[in-house]
Structures are given as structure tokens and as C-alpha cells.
Amino acid sequence: MKLSYTHTLTEIIEGCKANNGFMQEMLYQQFSAKMLAICMRYAKDKMEAEDILQIGFIKIFKEISSYRGEGNFEGWMRKIMVNTAIESYRKNLRFLNVVPIDDAFEQPATGFDFSNLAMQDLLKLIQKLADGYRIVFNMYVIEGYSHKEIATILGISESTSKSQLSRARAILQQKIIKMEGLDYATHTK
Numbered sequence: 001m002k003l004s005y006t007h008t009l010t011e012i013i014e015g016c017k018a019n020n021g022f023m024q025e026m027l028y029q030q031f032s033a034k035m036l037a038i039c040m041r042y043a044k045d046k047m048e049a050e051d052i053l054q055i056g057f058i059k060i061f062k063e064i065s066s067y068r069g070e071g072n073f074e075g076w077m078r079k080i081m082v083n084t085a086i087e088s089y090r091k092n093l094r095f096l097n098v099v100p101i102d103d104a105f106e107q108p109a110t111g112f113d114f115s116n117l118a119m120q121d122l123l124k125l126i127q128k129l130a131d132g133y134r135i136v137f138n139m140y141v142i143e144g145y146s147h148k149e150i151a152t153i154l155g156i157s158e159s160t161s162k163s164q165l166s167r168a169r170a171i172l173q174q175k176i177i178k179m180e181g182l183d184y185a186t187h188t189k
Contacts (some may be wrong), residue, residue, distance in 0.1 A: 009073060016064045024061055031074065032057070035081050041138045042085035044127055056084040064154050082143055088151060089135050133168035137167050 007015070007026060017102025036053050043049035059080050067076055127132055135154065139145040140161070145153070147161040156159070 009145045010069075013064065013067065013069075013073065020062075027060075028057055031077060034074070035077060038078060039085055040123060041142060042082075042089065042125060042133075042135060046133075048088075052081070052085050052088050055088070056081040056158075059084060068112075069133060082139075086135065086139070089131060090154065121179070125172055128175075129168055129171060132164050133171065136161050136164040139170040 009024070009030075012023050012026050012030070016027055032053065035056060036049060039049035039052040039056065040046065043052055046187075060077055063080065067073065126137060138148055139150050139153070140147070143169065147158045147165075150161040151158045156164075172173070
């Protein structure tokens, strides 16, 4: 069924606050693709991202009455999705294969430019990173969290956050260079 988008965002939000199923469906239809893209960055695969998306929308519908119209609504939703992805990661942490990293292993940041890579290719590479690397990379590079904030949210040390980011960047750089058929050794100097 195709929905008519004749309602303003304010009307949709107010309808969701009144627990109107039609308005909730409109909100979902309007924002689910953007929110799924956020979830995809944190998930290993599309199925996990879709699970995070559904949980995130349930939280949005439960918490929408707390949205007071201050600030950007999409930004408010985005924060809920990111937090839901992080919560999912933390909840499943005990089941995941965590790669331990010695603080002394931290590598210097490379000057590699990721901007020339197609976004879809970069997303696929990010999804293949070990869980800790992927989460820290997204929180720092995409969401703009500081290492101190990441450490607090994930319950790790700042140095672990820094080393996870450094390793994620190095792994991504190696994979990109390999994808492009370039010699890694000539790009690390």
C-alpha cells in the first residue's frame, strides 16, 4: 500500500505521540531507509542491521513523547539508532570474538584518503571489521565521539579506543589497497 505524504512532519510526530498506527507507519516509511543506513555501519550484515532498526523504531515510538520540537528531529532519531546499535553490540559482547590489542601495538595514523572509495564499497569493508574495530571506527570517524566518550560508553580504556581505531584504519587501508591491486609496501611510507 502506497502512503500519501500529505501530512507535515509535525503532524506525523503528533500522531505518533497519540499512538496513531497510521502516523507511525508514515514516520517509518519516511525515515527507515536513512536509519537503516546508520544501522548498516554498525552491523555485521543486513539482517543484524534490520534487527537494530526495528528495535530502534520501537524505542522511537516509546520515547517520541519526550521529543519537544527542539533541535532536528532526524538528528534525535539518529541518536536513538546509534545508541541502539551500541547497546546491541554491548549486549552481544560476551558472545563475540573480541580481538585483544596490546596498547604498545598502536600504529601511527596513516595519511590514507578514504574519500576516493565508493561509499558502498567502504560500507562492505567496514562491516567485515572485527566488532570492536567496527564500533570504535563508526563512533569516532562517523559519529564524532571522542576517545574519552567512546571509552565511557563501551566500558574500555581510552588507549584501547585509540588502538582499535588505529588498527581499523590500518586494516581498511590494507584491504582498499589490495582491492585496487596496489602494493601495500609502497603506500605505508
